[in-house]
Structures are given as C-alpha cells and as structure tokens.
Amino acid sequence: MATWIEEFHGATPGTEKSRKNADSRWCPFVDTKCKKTRSGGACALKSATEEPVIICPNRLYGDRFKVIAEVAQECFGAASETVSPDEMASRFAAGTMTGNEIMVYGQGFAEEISIASPSPEGRRGSFKVDYILAKPSPEDLSPVAIVAIEVQSIDTTNSYKDTSNAFYATPPEAPIDPSAYSTTAGFNWENVNKRILPQVIYKGHALRRERLATHGLFFILPDAVFQRILTRLGGKLSAYPQGLGTVTFKTYKLGDEDAEGTRPLKFVQRFTTTVDQLAYAFVSPQNLPPEGAYENLLIQKAAKLTKR
Numbered sequence: 294m295a296t297w298i299e300e301f302h303g304a305t306p307g308t309e310k311s312r313k314n315a316d317s318r319w320c321p322f323v324d325t326k327c328k329k330t331r332s333g334g335a336c337a338l339k340s341a342t343e344e345p346v347i348i349c350p351n352r353l354y355g356d357r358f359k360v361i362a363e364v365a366q367e368c369f370g371a372a373s374e375t376v377s378p379d380e381m382a383s384r385f386a387a388g389t390m391t392g393n394e395i396m397v398y399g400q401g402f403a404e405e406i407s408i409a410s411p412s413p414e415g416r417r418g419s420f421k422v423d424y425i426l427a428k429p430s431p432e433d434l435s436p437v438a439i440v441a442i443e444v445q446s447i448d449t450t451n452s453y454k455d456t457s458n459a460f461y462a463t464p465p466e467a468p469i470d471p472s473a474y475s476t477t478a479g480f481n482w483e484n485v486n487k488r489i490l491p492q493v494i495y496k497g498h499a500l501r502r503e504r505l506a507t508h509g510l511f512f513i514l515p516d517a518v519f520q521r522i523l524t525r526l527g528g529k530l531s532a533y534p535q536g537l538g539t540v541t542f543k544t545y546k547l548g549d550e551d552a553e554g555t556r557p558l559k560f561v562q563r564f565t566t567t568v569d570q571l572a573y574a575f576v577s578p579q580n581l582p583p584e585g586a587y588e589n590l591l592i593q594k595a596a597k598l599t600k601r
Contacts, residue, residue, distance in 0.1 A: 294340055294341070294342075294479060295340065295341070295475040295476065295477070296338045296339065296340045296453070296475065296476050296477075296478050296479060296480075297338065297339055297340075297471055297472060297474065297475055297476065298335045298337075298338060298453060298456055298457070298460070298471060298474070298476065299336075299337040299338060299339040299345040299471070299547070300335070300336035300337040300345065300352070300547065300556065301315060301333075301334055301335055301336065301457070301460055301471075302314035302315040302318075302319060302320070302321070302327065302334040302336070303319075303320065303321040303322065303336060303555065304553065304554040304555045305471065305550060305554035305555075306460050306469050306471040306474075307460075307463075307468060307469030307470070307471065307554075308553060308554030308555075309553070309554075310553055310554055310555060311460075311554060312465065314334070315334060315460060315461060318330075318334065320334070320351055321355075322336075322351050322352055322353075322354050322355040323351045323354050323400070323401060328349075328351065329349065331454070332452065332453065332454050332457065333453065333454055333456075333457020333458065333460070333461070334457065335348060335349070335453055335457060336348070336349050336351075336352045337349075337352065337547055338449065338453065338476070338478060338480070340479075340480075343480070343517065344517065344546065344547075345546070345547045345556075346447060346480055346515055346517045346518075347446045347447070347515040347517075347545070347546070347547065348446050348447055348448070348449055348480075349446055350444050350445065350446045352446065352558070353444060353446070353513060353515075353545060353558065354400070354401065355558055356558075357401075358375070358400075358401045358402075359558075360444075360513050360543070360545070360558075361375060361397060361399070361401075361424060361426075361442065362374075362375045363543075364426065364440060364442055364511050364513075364543070365395040365397075365426055365440070368426070368438075368440050368508045369395055369426075369428055369438070370393070372393045373393055373394075373395050374391070374393050374394055374395065375395050375397045375402070375426070376394050376395065376396060376397065376402075377396070377397065377402040377403050378396050378397075378398065378402070378403050379403070381394055381396045381429060381434060382434075385429075385434055390431055392431065394429060395426050395427070395428055395429075396426070396427045396428075396429055396434075396436075397424060397425075397426055397427075398424065398425045398426075398427070399423050399424035399425065399442070400423070400424075405421045405422075405423065405424075405425075406421060406425050407419040407420070407421040408420050408421065420496075420499060422441045422442065422443050422496055422500075422510070423442055423443050423444045424441065424442035424443075424444070425439060425440075425441055425442075426439065426440040426441075426442065427439050436505055437505070438505050438507065438508075439503065439505045439506050440506065440508045440511065441496070441500050441506060441509075441510050441511065442510075442511040442512075442513060443492070443493060443496060443510065443511070443512050443513070444512075444513045444514070445489055445512070445513075445514045445518065446514070446515055446518070447480050447481060447482070447484065447515065447517070447518050448481040448484050449478045449479060449480060449481060450478065450479040450480070450481050451476075451477040451478045451479055452476070452477060452478055453476035453477075453478040455476070456474045456475075456476045459474055460474070480517075482521050485518065485521045485522055485525055486525055489518070489522070490522065490525065490526075490571070490575050491575075493510070493512055493540060493568075493571065494568060494571050494572045494575060496510055497509070497510045497538070497539075497540045497568030497571065498568055498572075500538075501537060501538040501568060504537075506537065507536060507537050508535055508536070508539075508541075509535060509536060509537060509538060509539035509540060509541060509565075509568075510539070510540050510541070510568075511540075511541045511543060512540055512541065512542050512543070513543050513544075513545070514542065514543075514544055514545075515544065515545060515546060516544035516545060516546045516561040516562065517546070518544075519542055519544045519562075519564075522542075524580070525575075525578070525580075526571070526574035526575060526578065527574055527578055527579040527580045528580070529574070529579070530564075530566045530570050530571070530574060531566060531567075531570055532564065532565060532566060533565055533566055533567050533570070534565065535565050538567055538568055538569070539565050539566065539567050539568070540565070540566060540567070540568055540571060541563065541564070541565040542562075542563065542564045542565075543560070543562075543563050544560075544561045544562050544563075544564075545558050545559060545560055545561060546558075546559050546561055547559065
C-alpha cells in the first residue's frame, strides 16, 4: 500500500516553512536538528485509507513541550510550571521558588532518569520512562509526588528516504506536489503487539510500586496508535478513576492545515484504565480468528495446488 509524506520538517512539503526548515534539516517542534539524519524529515505519513499518522515522537512536543506541561497541570493544578532541575536549583538557591514548580526529567529539560532493572547475572540492565515529573519539597527539593509519562508514535516499515531526498533536491523555485511522490513506507502496526503494549504494561507495574506515583502512568500517543491498541485488546477496557496502578492514555492527531501549510496538534481523547486490565486483555484476547482458520486456509491452498 502506497503512502505519502503529509508533513515534512513541520509543514506540508513544498511550502515555504517546510523548505526553510528542510534546508537546515531543522525540527521546529523541539527547535533543534531533525533526528532523522538517514531517512529524512518526515513528521507524518498518510495512506489512501488512513488519516495522517504521526511517525515521530518529536512531533508531539510542539509549543514548548505543551503536552508535558498539560500533564503537570492536570495532576498538580492549573498554576503548575514545568522547569528543568537546573532552573529549580537556581530558584532554590536564590529563595525565589513559587511553590508551583514541577521538576521535569526528560527530553527538553534534563536527561532521562535511569534506574537498575533485573538482568542476567554479570550484566547490567536499566529501566526508564521518557519523563518523570516531580513535585519538589520547598525544604530540600526532595519529591513529594511524582508522575511518569511515556511518549510513543509509530515506527514505519520499508522506506520513504527516496521521497525525502527528492524533496531536498527540488530547487527553491520549483513547485512540489506531495501527491506525486508516493513511498513504499508503511505503518508498523505489529509493534503495538511486540513492543508498545509490553512496555506500557511493564512500566505500569513498575510505577505501581512507587508510593509517590499516585497518578499512575501517562501514555501520550497518536490516536491512530491508540485505536490499534484497543483493537488488539478487544476494545473492551473498563474505565477507572486515576490512581496508583492506572494508565492514562492521552491521544492526539494532526489538525486542519492552515494557509502556511502547518497543522496544530489536536487533542482527541483521554482514557484511564488499570495496568491489570491491560495485562489481562493482552494475554486473553477475545477478538481471535475463527477456530481452524489456518487449517481451512491451507486446505484451500492445497486444493488449488492439486488443480494445476
């Protein structure tokens, strides 16, 4: 199935903003070089049957990591301010803390926090989530509450590199029609089963052992990925109030294109369930193929082979 690059370096391919960012290989969402140095700066792909799907987690970080600030405000109050540990230390030393600060460990603020995890003897293992938000004590900055956030987009199969290179090579005066440049890249939905769900279940259980993590784990992701999660789990997760041992999904998609070719990040839905609900649905799926599906298919193929 063919796909097309819907957003390239932050805007529709061929627009002035996209070209300007592409010339310097810039990501406008995190205000630094695009991390896709090999494949090119695609932010979102679309197919004939799908709305545009975000394929880079940095695309979720626009407006100065607004999605992270919104989680802080949701958990700790509307006046909450996300700050780096260095900024927090400066305010503590100067005696200028407001009491609304939330320290953030993760991209855009500080290095991710990595803790030891079980591993085979003689090897070292580590465990980390994308973001840890900590409400600091005014006395010594030790945490009085924490929130963990995981951020995911969707990986791609095959490649869109040739299309990216064609965009890069197009002279400034030449127009670009994105619909004329299809790619062989697809959406790696199988990663929902292989990587995304196992990770969120494991991390949800790990956060459950943290007495300060009373808001559970937040999971920020494209709505298209969340829909695949629901499909994989049978679409029958029960909603729960947020608390210790819960997972809160916050989903997003691209909004409508403006005159400059840019699209806002649009919030779609919020859903909270428990890690137990996720784990049980994952290992006990109800939306299985019919009994004997493989056998019947092989019988059909065998019948065709014998008629050659």
